[in-house]
Amino acid sequence: MQEQYPIRKLFPGLEEGLYEEMMKHGDIREIPAGTVMLRKGQSIRSTMLILQGIVKLYQEDEEGNEFFMYDIEPGEACAVSMVCTYRQENSQVVAKALTDVTVLTIPLQYMDEWLGKYKSWHYFVIRTWRARYEELLNTINEIAFKNMDERLEFYIKGQVKKMGRQIKLTHQEIATDLNSSREVISRLMKKMEKNGWVIIHRNSFEWIKP
Amino acid sequence: MQEQYPIRKLFPGLEEGLYEEMMKHGDIREIPAGTVMLRKGQSIRSTMLILQGIVKLYQEDEEGNEFFMYDIEPGEACAVSMVCTYRQENSQVVAKALTDVTVLTIPLQYMDEWLGKYKSWHYFVIRTWRARYEELLNTINEIAFKNMDERLEFYIKGQVKKMGRQIKLTHQEIATDLNSSREVISRLMKKMEKNGWVIIHRNSFEWIKP
C-alpha cells in the first residue's frame, strides 16, 4: 500500500506494527458512488475500513421498502463485515456507497491473526461493534417512541452533522430512508419552513435551526 | 467459585485456563426476580455472564414508556455491560431480572487482561456484541416494516421459544413491551383466538399455531 492515505490519523491509537501490517496486507479499493457494496445475505470474506467517502447502511424488507440505519465515514469500519464466526446471514442489511468511496480491505486471515498480536486491534473491533449497536439503539428509540415530525428532525440533524447545513436530498429520498411517503415529508418540511427552521429549494434545502 | 455451575457447558468452546480463571476471579451473585440490574446511564465496572434465569433488556424513554429489546439467557452475556472504553452513557437501556437470576460477575480488570491471554475470550466478547446487534436489527425490521398484528405474533413466538407454549403474561404486560395499549392487544389476541391460533385464559394463554 502506498502511503497516500493518512491511516494513522484516520484510525488513531493503534499499534505501530499494526499500521505497518495494515499497509502491507491491506488492499485499497475504489468504489464508485451508488455501488451496492454488501447485499443482504451475502457472506463476507473480508473487513472493510473506510478511508474516503460515505457508506450508507440500510435495511430492506421483502417488498423492497428501505429503512436507513446509519452512515459509515472515514476512520470507521463496517461492523457487519467483521465476521468472526460463520453464520448463514438472514439480516437484510444493505451497504451502498453514497459517494465515491475508498476502502482498505483486510483479508479475513489477518483480521484473525491480528486479534492475537495487537490488543489495539481487538479494541478497535469491539469499539466498532459497540458504536454500531448504539446507533441501532438510537434508531429504535426514534421509531418506537417518536412521531414522524420528530423523526424527520432527528434524521435531518444527522445529515447536517455529516454534510453541513446545505443538504442535497429530495423529499422522496428522505421518505425512502424513513420508510414514509413523499407527501408526508413534503407537508412536514413545509411546516418546518413556516417555523423558520429550514429554507427549501428544489433538490435541496438549508437547515437553519441550531 | 464453587464448581456448582456447569460453566463449561453454558459457555462452551473456551480455553481451559480461561474456565479456571473465571471460576477463580468471577463472583457469583444471586439476584431476585424483579430487580433492576442496570439502570439507564449507569456506568458499568464489571461484566455479567448469566448462569441461571432470564434477564430482560428494554429501552425506556423520558415519559417512562418501555420498549422490549430482547432477553438474555443462561450461557449468554450482557453486551451492554461489556464496556471497554469509558463513555458517558446516554443509552436508555434497562436490564431487569425477569426470574431469579444467578450471574457470574467478572471485574473489568480481568475482562481486559483475558483479552490478551485468551483468544476464545476475545471471540466470546465479539460474538456477544454481534448477537445483540442482530437482535436489534430484527427489532428494527419489526417496528419499521410491520403492523401491530405481525409484531404481536413475532413477540409471542419469541416468548414461546423461551418459555414454552403456555405463556403467563397479561395483555397489559405485552402492551408495555410493545409500547402499545392493552385494548389494542386484547383486540388482536381475540382475533387470533378466533383464527384458532391461541387459547386465552385469565393471566395466561396458550399458543397453538406452529
Next chain:
DNA sequence: GTCTATAGGTGATACCAGTCACACAGAAAA
C-alpha cells in the same frame, strides 16, 4: 423562449392504532 421531466404542494379519503368510557368475568379476600 418553449418544452419536458422531475420535484414539490395540497385537498380528500382511508385506515391503523391509541384513548376514553364502561361493562363484564373470574379469582381472592372479607
Next chain:
DNA sequence: TTTTCTGTGTGACTGGTATCACCTATAGAC
C-alpha cells in the same frame, strides 16, 4: 356469600400517517 380487585371485552371517537388524485414550480434540454 358478597365484596373487591384485577384482568379482559368492546363500542365510540380521535389523531397520525399513508394513499390517491391532481396541480404547480423549476431546471435543463431543445
